[in-house]
Amino acid sequence: MISLDGVGKRFEAADGHEVQALSGVSLTVADGSFTALVGQSGCGKSTLLRLVAGLVPKSEGHVQLDGREVTAPHPDVGFVFQAPTLLPWADVLTNVLFPLRILGKLDATGTARARELLAMAGLSGFERKTPRELSGGMQQRVAICRALVHEPRILLMDEPFGALDALTREEMSLELLRLWTERPCTILFVTHSITEAVILADQVVTMTPRPGRVADIVDVALPRPRSFSQVSTEEFARCAERIRSHIFGRPVAA
Numbered sequence: 001m002i003s004l005d006g007v008g009k010r011f012e013a014a015d016g017h018e019v020q021a022l023s024g025v026s027l028t029v030a031d032g033s034f035t036a037l038v039g040q041s042g043c044g045k046s047t048l049l050r051l052v053a054g055l056v057p058k059s060e061g062h063v064q065l066d067g068r069e070v071t072a073p074h075p076d077v078g079f080v081f082q083a084p085t086l087l088p089w090a091d092v093l094t095n096v097l098f099p100l101r102i103l104g105k106l107d108a109t110g111t112a113r114a115r116e117l118l119a120m121a122g123l124s125g126f127e128r129k130t131p132r133e134l135s136g137g138m139q140q141r142v143a144i145c146r147a148l149v150h151e152p153r154i155l156l157m158d159e160p161f162g163a164l165d166a167l168t169r170e171e172m173s174l175e176l177l178r179l180w181t182e183r184p185c186t187i188l189f190v191t192h193s194i195t196e197a198v199i200l201a202d203q204v205v206t207m208t209p210r211p212g213r214v215a216d217i218v219d220v221a222l223p224r225p226r227s228f229s230q231v232s233t234e235e236f237a238r239c240a241e242r243i244r245s246h247i248f249g250r251p252v253a254a
């Protein structure tokens, strides 16, 4: 379980002023659930993810994984950044195996698992290609395989499909749901697409503009397996309208 309690984060800006990025954030993410995080640009979504990953220290409050305070990056966590941050000189398989190498767990089982993930992501036959030989969508799929190769129990995804065209984006998000169903883990997923948030998630957390606070949490009652055709349902409309009203800080229009 991921738990944040009264979490605040201040940065010192280049001009010496302090920026309060997050303030009083409390949130619980249940094991095996899919939580989406939405809010305007600059409201602290990436900061929140980095705090959970142990990549930056918090200023106040508690960030805990299974009741233990996060103080450093944790092998139970996989991270997917907005841009596919692959090693440009290494081939696809080497990139996917990178976390195992770092953790000192590179063995035949890990390599077999990497190949299996690549196959699931439709990348069989591309193992020896370098990133620049792949499209943006394929690179991002490699990055997702890399985040999953060490079987993390928690997957943190920061606008993972932000750079993709709309069609690839829909296809990839459904692929992600398929992977998640086959190999359950806890997902915290940042997006600026309300549609994507509602179609993918069990719960959607909206954040206020800076300093980021939790404005609202909506449980999405759409049945699984999900598809984008569910955008025409009443439940989708209810969730999307509620999220919109909280992001823009005004009541729902009649």
Ligand SMILES: Nc1ncnc2c1ncn2[C@@H]1O[C@H](COP(=O)(O)OP(=O)(O)O)[C@@H](O)[C@H]1O
Pocket: 011, 012, 013, 014, 019, 020, 021, 039, 040, 041, 042, 043, 044, 045, 046, 047, 048, 210
């Ligand atoms: N390393 C940093 N140094 C200074 N300010 C930062 C740093 N990282 C983020 N910020 C500031 O914190 C706020 C939240 O940023 P971020 O978490 O990236 O927002 P989001 O991902 O929601 O767009 C912004 O005002 C941003 O400028």
Ligand SMILES: [Mg+2]
Pocket: 045, 046, 047, 158
């Ligand atoms: Mg961000």
